[in-house]
Amino acid sequence: MRRSLEELDEGALLRRIARGDRRAFDELYRRTSPWLTVRLRRRCADDDVVADVLQETYLVVWRSAGSQTHTSTGGSALGWLWTIAAHRLVDAFRRRARQRRVPAVQTFETVAPAAEEEALAGGIDADLEQALLALPPELRQVLRAMVLDGLTTRETSVLLGMPEGTVKTRARRARIALRRALS
16 A cells, blocks of 8 residues: 555645545655755744644645645645645744734732732722622733733733733723623
């Protein structure tokens, strides 16, 4: 069986991969990964990024080989493979650029109880306390960062690792829920 896989071209290997043939996938990887690695390294000097892109590319190949075998464009399997890798490399560059643009949030070691804990321990109105405790954890987390810690939407976004739009939405939902609970 091994000998017959070596005789197949990449398109035939893709058709077998589409049927779930692991050995055909291994053969395609053995045959194409050195070539693909060299092409990626010509465009990116970071070995970690190249390794990630390579892994993501072959994951897409395993999952989507069936879609390539049914295309009527007549493109080569190697062309399809390179297209996937090139798109993944662009995505990696975009992720890196976004990470560079996000400002670092300076964190401080907590030496005093959090403002929320002090407020709750200080005997604030029982209704407000119950309304705060009734909030879902993700809303309470955003409210704590923005209101009690005084962070901006952008700083909260960075701190919690979520998009700014999600922070705004959760902050609005938290305010509406508190307003309803207290009215």
